[in-house]
Amino acid sequence: MVDKHLSTQFDAELSGISTRVLEMGxxxxxxxxxxxQALGDFSAESADEVLAREGRVNSMEIEIDRDLSTIIARRQPTARDLRLLIAISKSIANLERVGDEAARIARTVQRLVASGVSSRMRVPMSDLAFEAELATGQLRKALDAFARLDVERALDVLKHDDEIDKEFDGLLRKLITYMMEDPRTISSSIDLVFVAKAIERVGDHAKNLAEVVIYVVKGQDVRHNTPEAVETMVR
Amino acid sequence: MVDKHLSTQFDAELSGISTRVLEMGxxxxxxxxxxxQALGDFSAESADEVLAREGRVNSMEIEIDRDLSTIIARRQPTARDLRLLIAISKSIANLERVGDEAARIARTVQRLVASGVSSRMRVPMSDLAFEAELATGQLRKALDAFARLDVERALDVLKHDDEIDKEFDGLLRKLITYMMEDPRTISSSIDLVFVAKAIERVGDHAKNLAEVVIYVVKGQDVRHNTPEAVETMVR
Known part of the structure; x- marks a missing residue:
């Protein structure tokens, strides 16, 4: 009964933390x-808002990590629960990196607006928006897989990662063309290359998160494998 | 006595793992x-060697992580030891990322050599080599801080991080100048921008590692603070 009681309390703590991870996601x-969006609008105000919330993202990581340590120290969890707790710590590190990429993009927007270059810039906005949709879609799917501990959904994330990479390659080629056509745009176009790269990395972080989900459920470390190999490993 | 025995065995396991982390570093x-160096020599062979060893880096991370889980599950470590074990897991994730950056640079070298562009390229090699020396120096210092659990050395890493950022900014400006002077070099120069960025990230990973060391020794999560603020926090 005491065990039952403790375990229920542990489950409640775990589920509380999971909720906060999803909130952070x-x-x-x-x-x-x-x-x-701030880039598309050349809105420094909107970029400022993103940066104003960066501290919140960072604090969430630190707070969740602290609570994880407390739970581990107090509960002496089983091997399986411990795997989950460590996985959560890795997941929030990934989410914090997603926040970093957003902040990087926002700072670029601020700089472009401040330099006054934005009015003369050619921005392949529909491509960037499409790449961002793919990346945030992957992130949402990975978070969903995390919430349900759903290996199939996690696999789905791994399978679609190369779409973002292809989109990035296309964007890079387009930006190089812009630069060659008008060398005065080189400096600002390179800023856009970094934006495209930041979005691509959001996709990478989603993939890492999906790998963590598979590790928690299956106990298998599937990093550094092709999606096909991972599929074979977990089935 | 049994406790003593167990604890000694635990210490031996810990020290074995620490040695392997340093080896991985x-x-x-x-x-x-x-x-x-492969970039400086335009040596595809040397780049191939780097990529051939990438699998070894990845396996080291997976193996050390597996051993950490085993130790935690078997030993029910104290809160302080647990903090160290989780910190080790974060450290090797950082080191694996350093390996990724090296692989990224090596793949760029392969592509540049294969495209035949290398013979016509202007490479600011002494700047890149200097940036790389700063970054690997920071990494070495962070590993040293990890080996001795030396907060002062870790602080020193945090204090010097902005030197690499400045070096990167200078390199970027130089590469933009090259591109403007000869737009035919834009594509290959952007490859070099990514190389410079990869080296800068090695410095970031060294900084993360230093923050982990401070966390282990002081129990304080000092991420997202200026070096000056961290210094005040730990003293």
Whole structure:
């Protein structure tokens, strides 16, 4: 009965933490979307808002990590629960990195607006918006897989990662063409290359998160494998 | 006596793992140095060697992580030991990322050599080599801080991080000048921008590692603070 009681309390703590991880995930997803939108609008105000929320993302990581340590120290969890707790710590590190990418994009927007270059810039906005949609979609799917501990959904994330990479390659080629056509745009176009790269990395973080989900459920470390190999490993 | 015995065995396991973390650190540091050298020599063979060793880096991370889980599950470590074990897991994730950056640089070298563009390229090699020296120096210092659990050395890493950022900014400006002077070099110069960025990120990973060391020794999560603020926090 005591055991039952303790375990229920542990479950409640775990589920409380999971909820906050999902909340953090929703926040960083919104940060990326708003940062990319701020670029489309050349809105320094919107970029400022993203940066004003960066501290919140960072604190969430630190707070969740602290609570995880407390739970581990107090509960002496089983091997399986411990795997989950460590996985959560890795997940929020990934989410914090997504927040960093959003902040990077926002700072670029601020700089472009401040330099006055934005009015003369050619921005392949529909491509960037599409890349961002793919990346935040992957992130949402990975968070969903995390919430349900759903291996199939996690696999789905791994399978679609190369779409973002292809989109990035296309964007890079387009930006190089812009630069060659008008070398005066080189400096600002390179800023856009970094924006495209930041979005691509959001996709990478989603993939890492999906790998963590598979590790928690299956106990298998599937990093550094092709999606096909991972599929074989987990079935 | 049994406790003593167990604890000694635990210490031996811990120290075994620490040795392997340092070994992994030495390996990824060498990977970065060789990848940058391969660029200077335009040597596809040297780049191939870096990529051939990437699998070794990845396996080291997976193996050390597996052993950490085993230790935690078997030993029910104290809160302080647990903090160390989780910190080790975060450290090797950072080191694996350093290995990724080296692989990225090596793949760029392969592509540049294969495209035949290398013979016509202007490479600010002494700047890149200098940036790489700063970054691997920071990494070495962070690993040293990890080996001795030395907060002062870790602080020193945090204080010097902005030197690499400045070096990167200078390199970026130089590369933009090259591109403007000869727009035909835009595509290959952007490859070099990514190389410079990869080296800068090695410095970031060294900084993360230093923050982990401070966390282990002081129990304080000092991420997202200025070096000056961290210094005040730990003293």
């Amino acid at each position: 929703g926040l960083v997803e919104a940060q990326v979307a708003q940062a990319v | 030495g390996l990824v540091e060498a990977q970065v140095a060789q990848a940058v």
